[in-house]
Amino acid sequence: MEHELIETFNLPRISRLMKEAIEKFDLSLKGLEVLTEAATGYFMFTPIIAAVADAVKVYAVTKDSQYGRASDIRDATMALARHFGVERGIQVITSSYAPEIANADIITNLGHVRPLDKPFLSRLKKTAVIPLMFEAWEWRPEDLDLVECRAIGIPVLATKEEHEHLQTMRFVGHLSLKLLFELEIEIFESRIVVLGSGKFGAAVAKSLRDGGSSVNHMETESPDVLKKKEVLEALRRCDGVVIAEHVCREQLIGPSGPISGKDLRTLNPSLVLVHIAGNVDQEDIRRAGIRCRPEGFAKPGYMSVTTNDLGPRPSIDLHAAGLKIGEIMARARLRGEDGPKAEKAGLKLGFAEPIS
Numbered sequence: 523m524e525h526e527l528i529e530t531f532n533l534p535r536i537s538r539l540m541k542e543a544i545e546k547f548d549l550s551l552k553g554l555e556v557l558t559e560a561a562t563g564y565f566m567f568t569p570i571i572a573a574v575a576d577a578v579k580v581y582a583v584t585k586d587s588q589y590g591r592a593s594d595i596r597d598a599t600m601a602l603a604r605h606f607g608v609e610r611g612i613q614v615i616t617s618s619y620a621p622e623i624a625n626a627d628i629i630t631n632l633g634h635v636r637p638l639d640k641p642f643l644s645r646l647k648k649t650a651v652i653p654l655m656f657e658a659w660e661w662r663p664e665d666l667d668l669v670e671c672r673a674i675g676i677p678v679l680a681t682k683e684e685h686e687h688l689q690t691m692r693f694v695g696h697l698s699l700k701l702l703f704e705l706e707i708e709i710f711e712s713r714i715v716v717l718g719s720g721k722f723g724a725a726v727a728k729s730l731r732d733g734g735s736s737v738n739h740m741e742t743e744s745p746d747v748l749k750k751k752e753v754l755e756a757l758r759r760c761d762g763v764v765i766a767e768h769v770c771r772e773q774l775i776g777p778s779g780p781i782s783g784k785d786l787r788t789l790n791p792s793l794v795l796v797h798i799a800g801n802v803d804q805e806d807i808r809r810a811g812i813r814c815r816p817e818g819f820a821k822p823g824y825m826s827v828t829t830n831d832l833g834p835r836p837s838i839d840l841h842a843a844g845l846k847i848g849e850i851m852a853r854a855r856l857r858g859e860d861g862p863k864a865e866k867a868g869l870k871l872g873f874a875e876p877i878s
Contacts, residue, residue, distance in 0.1 A: 525594070525597055525598040525601045527562060527566070527590065527594060527595070527598035528566070528598050528601060528602055531834075532834075533605065535834070536564075536567065536834050536838070537606070539834055539835055539838045539839075540567065540570065540571055540574060540838055540842075541574075543571070543838050543839050543842035543843075544571065544574065544575050544842060546687055546839075546842070547687070547842050547843050547845075547846040548846065549571075549575045549842055549845055549846045549849065550575060550576060550849065551572055551575045551576050551577035551578075551628075551845065551849055552576045552577075552578075553578060554577055554578060554627045554628060554849065554852055554853075555577060555578050555579045555580070555581070555625050555626050555627050555628070556569075556572045556577045556579070556580045556581070556626060556627070556628045556629075556630070556845070556848070557580075557581045557583070557622075557623050557626035557628070557629045557630065557635060558572060558580065558581075558582055558583070558629075558630040558632055558635065559582060559583050559584065559630070559632040559633055559634035559635050560582035560583065560584035560595050560596060560599040560614050560634065561584065561589070561595065561632070561633060561634060562589040562590050562595060562598075563589075563830045563831075564830045564833070564834040564837045564838065565632070565633075565830055565837060566595070566598065566599060566602060567602070567834065567837070567838060567841075568582075568630070568632065568837075568841045569582040569599065569603075569612050570599075570602055570603065570606055570608065570612075571838065571841060571842055571845065572845055573603065573606070573608035573611040573612050574606060574608060575842075575845065577611060578611070579611060579612075579613065579625065580611055580612045580613070581613050581615055581620070581622045581623065581625070581626060582599060582612060582613070582614045582615070583614075583615055583616070583617070583618050583620075583634040583635050584596055584599070584614055584615075584616060584634050585616065585617075585634050587633075587634075592616050595614075596614040596616075599612065599614055600612070600614065618634070618635050618636075618642060619641075619642070619645065623642075623645055623646065624645055624646065624647055625647070626646065626647070626650060627647070627649065627650060627651065627848075627852040627855075627856070628650075628651055628652075628653065628845065628848035628849065628851075628852050629646065629650055629651070629652050629848075630652075630653065630655060630841075630844060630845075630848070631652060631653075631654045631655060631656075631665065631666055632655060636665045636666075637664060637665050637666070637667075638652065638665065638666045638667065638671075639667050639670075640667050640670045643667060643670050643671060643674065643676065644674075646676065648674075648675070649852070649855040649856055650676055650852075650855075651676065651677050651678075651848055651851035651852045651855060651864060652666070652671065652676055652677070652678045652848075653678075653679055653680075653681065653844040653845065653847040653848035653851065653868075653874075654666070654678065654679065654680040654681060654844065654877070655681060655840055655841055655844040656680060656681060656683065656840075657680050657681065657682065657683050657684075657721075657875065658680040658875050658876065658877045658878070659720075659721075660680075660768070661680065661877050662823060666678070668877060672861075675860060675861040676861060677851045677854075677855065677861040677862070677864040677865045677868070678865070678877055679847050679851065679865055679868045679869065679874040679875065679876060679877070680874070680875050680876070680877055681840060681843050681844050681847060681873060681874065681875070682872075682873045682874065682875045683840065684721075685843075685872065685873035687839065687843065687873060688839055688840060688843060688873065690829060690836055690840055691721055691722075691724075691725035692725065692729070693829040693832055693835075693836040694722060694725045694726065694766075694798070694829060695725040695726050695727075695728055695729025695730070696729055696832060697726075697798055697827050697828075697829065697831065697832065698716075698726045698729060698730060698764045698766070698796055698798065699729055699730070699733055700831065700832065701764075701796040701798075701815040701816065701827065702714070702762055702764070702794070702796055702815075704815050705762065705794040705796070705813055705814075705815055707761050707762045707794060709730065709733040709734060709735050710733060710734035710735070711734060711735070711736070712734075712735050712736070712761040712762065713735070713736045713738075713759060713760045713761050713762075714730050714735045714736070714737050714738070714760060714761060714762050714763070714764060715737075715738045715739075715740065715753075715756050715757055715760045715762070715763040715764070716730065716737060716738070716739045716740065716763075716764045716766060717740050717742045717747075717748075717763060717764070717765050717766070717767060717774060717800065718739075718740075718741075718742060718764070718765065718766030718767045718768070718798075718799075718800065719741045719742050719743045719767060719768075719769050719770065720768065720769050721768075722766040722767070722768045722798065722799060723739060723740075723741065723742070723766050723767065724739070725766075726739075726764050726766045726798065727739040730764070738753075738756040738760070740753050740756070742767045742770055742774060742800070743769060743770050744770065744772070745770065745772045745773060745774050745779055745780045746780060748774060748775075748779070748780040748781050749780050749781075754781075754789065757786065757789055757790055757793070758789050758790050759790070760790065760793055761792070761793065761794070762793055762794045762795065762796060763786075763793055763794075763795050763796070764795075764796045764798065765795065765796065765797045765798060765799070765800040765802050766798040766799055766800065767799060767800030767801070768799045768800070768823070768825075770800070770801070770822075771801060771822040771823060772801060773801040773802070773803065774800055774801055774802055775802045775803065775806070775807065776801070776802060776803025776806045776807075777803060777806060778803075779801070779802075779803075782806055782810070783803070783806040783807040783808075783809060783810030783812055784806075784809075784810045786807075786810065786812060787810040787811060787812055793812065794812070794813045794814065794815075795807060795812050795813070795814040795815075796814070796815050797814065797815070797816065797819045797820075797826045798825060798826060798827060799820065799822075799823075799824065799825045799826065800822065801821075801822040802819055804818070804819040843873055846871065846873075847868045847871060847873070847874045850864075850867050850868045850870075850871060850874075851864040851865065851867065851868045852864075853867075854867040854868075
């Protein structure tokens with residue numbers, strides 16, 4: 523291929539997965555314009571999916587970030603567009619305030635597009651719609667001003683990731699296996715402690731049990747859980763601990779938490795730590811000499827690793843589903859229906875969900 527950012531992609535397989543996702547979700551963006559991001563890894567294929575699904579135009583926002591330079595991402599995205607024969611349908615822009623955003627019918631909430639705040643929303647066309655590429659409970663006010671969307675009539679729906687055509691949480695669970703394997707934990711017959719509430723903790727615990735691990739799953743809606751004797755005993759005896767807390771924002775492990783990295787190392791010198799999400803002080807973990815993955819921990823409310831780290835299928839399916847939700851809402855708005863009616867139309871798909 524023409525660019526180093528895409529030379530390792532298995533493009534024949536990705537092409538097949540995109541076509542299957544477009545067919546599975548019956549995605550057709552004819553007559554519609556889309557604003558999304560140009561990113562790295564498998565997130566790079568979102569504008570390609572939209573263009574292959576016959577969008578009139580796809581505006582893909584990119585910016586310099588820890589993952590790459592905007593100029594490199596632009597060049598790689600356009601190299602992919604040429605490969606798939608959709609280069610005329612994609613325009614990479616370097617600002618979410620570029621004038622082209624006023625043309626978009628569908629606006630995704632992906633990284634380089636955010637934040638979708640009041641000044642940004644004021645620049646959109648009156649019939650614009652916003653499909654969220656995640657579930658409703660993952661919504662963050664700092665990323666999307668939902669109050670303003672309601673005030674100006676922009677319909678917003680999230681994507682039900684547990685729908686039979688997606689099952690994203692199954693992939694989230696598999697992330698823990700991937701990272702534990704990297705730390706030379708065999709999974710089968712290993713003792714693993716999972717610290718995580720809600721869907722994330724449950725998904726990780728299930729994947730590990732399915733793989734033959736003995737799992738102690740602790741719901742960590744509050745850090746005080748880590749003070750319990752049975753939790754400390756489980757940590758003392760385990761091979762590894764997986765942090766998968768996407769709800770509680772308080773520190774779980776670190777100087778401000780109920781247990782520090784030094785405490786954890788003293789309790790069990792041999793354990794390793796995997797971080798998917800949750801408030802853990804990575805520097806404190808490293809100072810204590812605890813082996814951990816991944817290399818960088820995300821701040822609370824965000825994931826350190828995503829399903830993108832497993833392979834292309836999860837993000838291709840999720841983003842095709844999100845675009846389909848956007849398609850249905852956009853066509854409803856263009857027919858003259860208001861925001862609530864457009865959302866109602868989207869909900870009929872079965873894999874869309876409202877945000878309260």
